[in-house]
Amino acid sequence: MSTVTLRIARYDPQKGDKKSHFETHTLSDVLPTDRVLDLLNRVKWEQDGSLVYRRSCAHGICGSDAMVINGKNRLACKILAKDLPATITVEPLKGLPVKRDLIVDMDPFFESYESVMPFQVTQHEPHGRERIQSHEDQQLIDDQAKCILCAICTTSCPSFWANDQFVGPAAIVQASRFLFDTRDEGNEERLKRLNEYTGVWRCRTIFNCVEACPQGIDITKHIGNVKKALLHGNTDFVRQS
Numbered sequence: 001m002s003t004v005t006l007r008i009a010r011y012d013p014q015k016g017d018k019k020s021h022f023e024t025h026t027l028s029d030v031l032p033t034d035r036v037l038d039l040l041n042r043v044k045w046e047q048d049g050s051l052v053y054r055r056s057c058a059h060g061i062c063g064s065d066a067m068v069i070n071g072k073n074r075l076a077c078k079i080l081a082k083d084l085p086a087t088i089t090v091e092p093l094k095g096l097p098v099k100r101d102l103i104v105d106m107d108p109f110f111e112s113y114e115s116v117m118p119f120q121v122t123q124h125e126p127h128g129r130e131r132i133q134s135h136e137d138q139q140l141i142d143d144q145a146k147c148i149l150c151a152i153c154t155t156s157c158p159s160f161w162a163n164d165q166f167v168g169p170a171a172i173v174q175a176s177r178f179l180f181d182t183r184d185e186g187n188e189e190r191l192k193r194l195n196e197y198t199g200v201w202r203c204r205t206i207f208n209c210v211e212a213c214p215q216g217i218d219i220t221k222h223i224g225n226v227k228k229a230l231l232h233g234n235t236d237f238v239r240q241s
């Protein structure tokens with residue numbers, strides 16, 4: 001068991017805060033199994049009930065507790081305190097407006113997500129009762145389907161920080177999930193969106209996104225494939241490669 005100092009960014013406009021400031025909490029008896037989320041819970045439950053942050057599953061599935069931990073975008077429920085220095089700094093994600101403490105406004109993120117039509121578009125009736133897909137075709141979209149929409153990639157991207165109208169890597173991964181789904185028939189419109197000034201071309205291959213993704217998704221490969229689809233005018237090349 002050890003002692004940890006937690007520096008937490010606090011901001012509450014209802015209390016008249018004009019900008020964020022840090023508050024420090026010391027926690028003793030920290031266990032080797034305690035994650036940063038457990039420490040935040042202890043601060044909230046034992047020291048200051050006014051602290052707010054998002055969390056739900058506590059098991060890396062819902063994507064709600066993304067935050068900046070010691071300068072890196074992480075899920076608080078997946079990072080053990082014992083793997084960090086004895087002083088841990090926790091801040092809200094960058095590039096999205098902070099609403100309070102560690103909570104950012106996710107609306108712009110989900111607007112970009114919606115803009116790439118993250119759903120299957122079909123124009124023909126299925127042959128038989130289902131839209132059958134082969135194992136090989138499913139493999140083209142398995143990686144993208146692991147995305148939990150945590151926003152860690154988009155909010156670690158300097159191109160997004162520079163222009164918050166950039167659709168961002170998370171939305172591109174989601175677009176790719178459907179662009180390369182062989183049952184989908186909505187590519188024309190989806191590619192049109194991604195070819196806009198704020199679309200995929202604003203990616204400057206900086207790679208922060210792929211390094212930060214907690215799901216290990218090969219984001220830059222999918223971004224590259226979306227760029228190729230725009231250059232080829234179709235998605236056939238993925239089945240030939």
Ligand code: SF4
Pocket residue numbers: 063146147148149150151152153154169170173212213214215216217219
């Ligand atoms: Fe999160 Fe990875 Fe999905 Fe980006 S691609 S939203 S980092 S799970």
Ligand code: F3S
Pocket residue numbers: 156157158159160168169202203204205206207208209210220223
């Ligand atoms: Fe940004 Fe990732 Fe491209 S960090 S610039 S989306 S490679």
Ligand code: FES
Pocket residue numbers: 054055056057058059060061062063064065075076077078
């Ligand atoms: Fe759900 Fe961390 S609380 S991913």
